[in-house]
Amino acid sequence: MNTELLGVIGIFLLTIVLAIPLGKYIAKVYLGDKTLFDPIFNPIEKFIFKISGINPAEEMNWKQHLKALLSINMVWFFLCFFVLLFQGSLPLNPDNNPSMTPDLAFNTAISFLVNCNLQHYSGESGVSYLSQIVLMFLQFVSAGIGMAAAAMIFTAMKERTTEQLGNFYNYFIKSCTRVLLPLSAIVAIALVFSGTPMTFEGKDAITTLQGDHVEVSRGPAAAFIAIKHIGTNGGGFFGANSAHPLENPTYFTNGVELWAQMIIPFAMIFALGFFLNKRKLSNIIFGVMTVGFLLLVVPTVMSEINGNPAIEKMGIAQTTGAMEGKEVRFGPAISGFWSIATTVISTGSVNSMHDSSMPISGAMQLLSMMVNAFYGGCGVGILNYYIFIILAVFISGLMVGRTPEFLGKKIEAREVKIAAFIAILHPLLILAGTALASYFAAHDTAMGYWFSGNATGWLNNPGNHGFSEMLYEYTSSAANNGSGFEGLGDNNPFWNITTGIVLLLSRFIPIIGPLAIAGLLAGKKYIPESAGTLKTDTSIFGIMTFAVIAIIAALSFFPALALGPLAEYFTLK
Amino acid sequence: MKNLFSIIKLTVATLILFAVIYPLAIYGIAQIAPNQGKGETISVNGKVVGYQKIGQKFDKSNYFRGRPSTVDYNAAGSAGSNKGPSNPDYLALVQKRIDTLLLVHPYLKKSDIPSDMVTASGSGLDPNISPQGALIQVKRIAKERKLDEAKVKALVESKINTAVVGPETVNVLELNVALDALR
Numbered sequence A: 001m002n003t004e005l006l007g008v009i010g011i012f013l014l015t016i017v018l019a020i021p022l023g024k025y026i027a028k029v030y031l032g033d034k035t036l037f038d039p040i041f042n043p044i045e046k047f048i049f050k051i052s053g054i055n056p057a058e059e060m061n062w063k064q065h066l067k068a069l070l071s072i073n074m075v076w077f078f079l080c081f082f083v084l085l086f087q088g089s090l091p092l093n094p095d096n097n098p099s100m101t102p103d104l105a106f107n108t109a110i111s112f113l114v115n116c117n118l119q120h121y122s123g124e125s126g127v128s129y130l131s132q133i134v135l136m137f138l139q140f141v142s143a144g145i146g147m148a149a150a151a152m153i154f155t156a157m158k159e160r161t162t163e164q165l166g167n168f169y170n171y172f173i174k175s176c177t178r179v180l181l182p183l184s185a186i187v188a189i190a191l192v193f194s195g196t197p198m199t200f201e202g203k204d205a206i207t208t209l210q211g212d213h214v215e216v217s218r219g220p221a222a223a224f225i226a227i228k229h230i231g232t233n234g235g236g237f238f239g240a241n242s243a244h245p246l247e248n249p250t251y252f253t254n255g256v257e258l259w260a261q262m263i264i265p266f267a268m269i270f271a272l273g274f275f276l277n278k279r280k281l282s283n284i285i286f287g288v289m290t291v292g293f294l295l296l297v298v299p300t301v302m303s304e305i306n307g308n309p310a311i312e313k314m315g316i317a318q319t320t321g322a323m324e325g326k327e328v329r330f331g332p333a334i335s336g337f338w339s340i341a342t343t344v345i346s347t348g349s350v351n352s353m354h355d356s357s358m359p360i361s362g363a364m365q366l367l368s369m370m371v372n373a374f375y376g377g378c379g380v381g382i383l384n385y386y387i388f389i390i391l392a393v394f395i396s397g398l399m400v401g402r403t404p405e406f407l408g409k410k411i412e413a414r415e416v417k418i419a420a421f422i423a424i425l426h427p428l429l430i431l432a433g434t435a436l437a438s439y440f441a442a443h444d445t446a447m448g449y450w451f452s453g454n455a456t457g458w459l460n461n462p463g464n465h466g467f468s469e470m471l472y473e474y475t476s477s478a479a480n481n482g483s484g485f486e487g488l489g490d491n492n493p494f495w496n497i498t499t500g501i502v503l504l505l506s507r508f509i510p511i512i513g514p515l516a517i518a519g520l521l522a523g524k525k526y527i528p529e530s531a532g533t534l535k536t537d538t539s540i541f542g543i544m545t546f547a548v549i550a551i552i553a554a555l556s557f558f559p560a561l562a563l564g565p566l567a568e569y570f571t572l573k
Numbered sequence B: 001m002k003n004l005f006s007i008i009k010l011t012v013a014t015l016i017l018f019a020v021i022y023p024l025a026i027y028g029i030a031q032i033a034p035n036q037g038k039g040e041t042i043s044v045n046g047k048v049v050g051y052q053k054i055g056q057k058f059d060k061s062n063y064f065r066g067r068p069s070t071v072d073y074n075a076a077g078s079a080g081s082n083k084g085p086s087n088p089d090y091l092a093l094v095q096k097r098i099d100t101l102l103l104v105h106p107y108l109k110k111s112d113i114p115s116d117m118v119t120a121s122g123s124g125l126d127p128n129i130s131p132q133g134a135l136i137q138v139k140r141i142a143k144e145r146k147l148d149e150a151k152v153k154a155l156v157e158s159k160i161n162t163a164v165v166g167p168e169t170v171n172v173l174e175l176n177v178a179l180d181a182l183r
Helices: A002-031 A038-052 A062-085 A102-113 A129-156 A168-192 A221-230 A251-276 A279-306 A309-313 A331-344 A359-371 A380-400 A413-443 A463-478 A493-522 A539-572 B002-030 B088-104 B131-135 B138-145 B149-158 B172-181
Strands: A204-207 A213-216 B041-044 B047-051 B169-171
Touching: A002 A129, A002 A168, A002 A251, A002 A279, A002 A331, A038 A168, A038 B002, A062 A102, A062 A129, A062 A168, A062 A493, A062 B002, A102 A129, A102 A493, A129 A168, A129 A221, A129 A251, A129 A380, A129 A493, A129 B002, A168 A221, A168 A251, A168 B002, A204 B047, A221 A251, A221 B002, A251 A279, A251 A331, A251 A380, A279 A331, A279 A359, A279 A380, A279 A539, A309 B088, A331 A359, A359 A413, A359 A463, A359 A539, A380 A413, A380 A493, A380 A539, A413 A463, A413 A493, A413 A539, A463 A493, A463 A539, B041 B172, B047 B172, B131 B149, B131 B169, B138 B149, B149 B172, B169 B172
Parallel strands: none
Antiparallel strands: A204 A213, B041 B047
């Protein structure tokens, strides 16, 4: 067990150490500074811009950024939706998998578009290889969109007054080619040589050692799984995601995949510091996030290692910890760690089944997504945290009686209103969705078109845990996470459509809000720092931000957590 | 309108880069990987008996068993049970698994059984069990195959994969292939 904890700590530290130079490199990319890789990427990007007729040097204001971002997303949605809808008759379908129903195609296209990767299908039987590749394309570009939005905010935070915030396409393409692509290639190669398949041959049929006939699903998995983690998407190639022995074959690949999903979110925070030349600010932000992360990780790892008290009561030794839904090659320690890493950082890939986690772990996984501001997904993590900074600046300004300022710009009513709206939207979507589903489940309503049978039929577990399954699904959608308490019967119009709507709202509104705030602030007069300025790069301000995050999360979510995992914890003791 | 065309052209260009060139490059590199990236297989007398990473069903009494599986080791799919830790039906199922294990291994004490042998894996295709999970079956296998118990035990111990970090594992298929070769 000790070496298992050592593995967890080692991966975490290694990621932090490597995130600092990567952050420096990302800052250089967005600043347009020279890097080692210019000779490779300059011609590729030049070619892409030339054939699409885009001038990457053209400056845009925040509204133009938004317009470009939203319209390109619309094009991708239709592309993906139609491929999924007709995949059965399109090429590259060696396993002859059927086309998706319209509601499932709608949900799947949106969920990959918004970097969530909620999957209401199983990879082996639900999609063709062509669809897998189109979904993989969305995994690249949706991560690029998040990073481009963050790059615009970085530019807006500079100490000057301007409407010109760089070019959206420039940030977007460079994020994809210079960061996501090379890192994915490295991870994919590591996976291929550790046993993950990368083949276009379909299923294999074999006779096992004791004589059974079995079919084994394969596919072009390694390329997919790499960007799935690098881009914090999380959608699995196979149904069991990274618990599948081909998707995540060894303890080593498990470490690689953990590293891959944490590295860009970590690096983006350091990139902010290098970009603005404010290392102290980014260190404080990283520190606050790390404290929050560890507060979620430690109870989870401990409760998984301690095992299931109900099984212990039957007389079974819990020396290997809680093993339901877990793989022997990973063990409970790193599975517990992964479950928090993947929920804190909107990846949503799983190497163990969260539905079978211990109640305290389930509560921590939910809380990670409810807070949704520690590290966070590719680019968007820092956007979410930005909202809390604005709120913290405003509240501390009121407390000490100074005009709220952030990086030399006055925060006024309009910005605070936007920030408050974004902060409230997240709990609203989660709780309203859960309330709706729980109402139907509590009344066991006949669902007609929306679900075949009565509403309780979509639950895989009774009682408090059943409530947690519904709460988890909307929380995961609203956090654009994509993991699930997968026992929930979610491939039906009710869940496909309601979560699809939550996905759309909770992706684009929390991008529009911070972009608007940053754009508005960038246009304001720059006020140089004076003795009267509230310093935002101090640990006191860090604690203040943490308090704002904790209070909002506690007030919004404690009742729901009490009804779900906490109640289950006390019944299980 | 001009904007829309630009966006469509940009989409096509990025599609070529990320959905064609990138996967083909990885596919090319996979050609020098183990079994050309088709998944590593294990053969006995030149006949493929399984994938090294994919667990398979062993319910015959002369083989070491693997973990319980929700998909019954059907590798054209994969899934965990997704049963919550307090679910009464689930706990009854675990109790049944314990009773079955005790029935097949009458010499066992409950406290010898590791939890991985009575719980379903996340993928339903877990190729491994814990060393303890293999060791508790030694006596049964030795009796079933009329082999020396110490010899079977030594075989299990030789098949324990240890690493610098991470849990110790035993690959059930590899163990059973070696068991078949044991005289």
